[in-house]
Amino acid sequence: MTELANFFHMGGYAWYVWPSMAITFVVLLANVWFSKRQFKSVLRETATRSKALAQKHAQRRSNKTTEQSS
């Protein structure tokens, strides 16, 4: 138990060592998290846009065929 307490105490430098580790952890994690989130949102955007585009194309095509038939 004292060993663990010693470890967290960091020879009296706990207030400098642990915040450094914490901020590093936060910054690295934020890098990964934000880039993943951005990727997902761009992917979703692209998917909806390309679907809308495909629909428009299909509509135009069907319009053309109806025009030709009439």
Next chain:
Amino acid sequence: MRCIFQREWSVAMRNPGQWVNPLLFFIVVVTLFPLGVGPSPQTLSTIAPGVLWVSALLAVLLSLGALFDADYSDGTLEQLALSGQSLPVIVLAKVLVHWLLSGMPLLLMSPVLGLLLNLPSQAIPVLMVSLLLGTLSLSLIGAIGAALTVGLNQAGVLLSLLVLPLSVPVLIFGSSAVAAAAGDFAASGQLLALLALLILALSLAPLMASLALRNGVSGGT
């Protein structure tokens, strides 16, 4: 080169604000420091090199913001870029004219301001030489920033953000040259460093600025 120079010169002379404003800015900023720090001659003479240099740096950079704007908005820039003349040479001519109109007056005014800040008189020649070399480099570096931000709204703040970190070496060597001279030390090392920076800026900045300008002019095409 000469006809570009003459054209720039005659255009610039029509607009006295271009050279009066930076000079006034320089004087006003320097005057603010004793009011902010206190009038003790001792303090003033310690901070004088830094104050003079920082104020000169800001005056040069702020005046550079509009270096290409007038030519950009009336289409002259586009024509110059298409004219087949080398764009770096045009940029260099514009920068030199701009420096003669804004950097040169600062240089001539600096001894007076140095005396106001209680700068030891033996430092004044060094102050002038360092400003001569330094403001030229700053104009060249600033031209890159002005070319990058040409045609943008609120280009001024962005320009400062881009260019201030790049101008740190000039500031360091310039103010330390003056500080050394004020303390009766040799300042030749710092002045040589400033000269080296100037040569580097002379050789690279026109190229980079014209690269940026060509991009700004062609827009997205």
Next chain:
Amino acid sequence: MFKWIHRFGSAPFVYRLAGALSPWVGMACLILLCAGIYIGLVVAPSDYEQGESYRIIYVHVPAAILSMFVYVVMAIASAIFLIWRLKLADVVAQASAPIGASFTFLALVTGSLWGKPMWGTWWIWDGRLTSELLLLFLYFGYMALRAAIEQPQSAARAAAVLAVVGVINIPIIHYSVEWWSTLHQPATISKMGESSMHPSMKRPLFMMIFGFQLLYAYVLLIRMRTGILQREARTSWVAQLPEVARD
């Protein structure tokens, strides 16, 4: 060969390659960082001069090294983009900027947390910290310029010019700042006796540096995929991607 690189077709290839590589890179990075921090904090002996506080180097030094490394990568990619107009190089440069800025920020904060017990103040205008601060400004300038120009292609080229100018300036800024700080405080305390580090302390440091590098690679791959998607949103290969076509 450049014609081949130029071809639009390389974007889908890179997109898929990045997608295939990224889980492996991420896994390797996680393992390396966990092992490195464990060995660094628990196994490595404490320093006889600085006690336990020296352990901050296991996050400070990798962040500082990477902050410079990322800028150099960004500048090289920008130069490639300017010379050969290779769009993917611009994707790399754009994706690198925020990562590099975050590493620079990290190096500053951990450096300051280390400086407090070493120097007694949170901030000291020491050569290394000051040039790190200026590097952060360079990153901010790059991102601000990019954000300010609406036309994407024009923004890309302007930002590329700025990155190249910045990388020419970095050594000059670094040496002038270093010279300046020795001028004003002749007795600077060197933060670490690099040469005198014991191998058992060095090993976790190298693991952490490599782990940070892998993290950069991992985030870069994800950001590159994002950038490619944004640029090629209207192409048919994107429309045919399974993750896009699927509802």
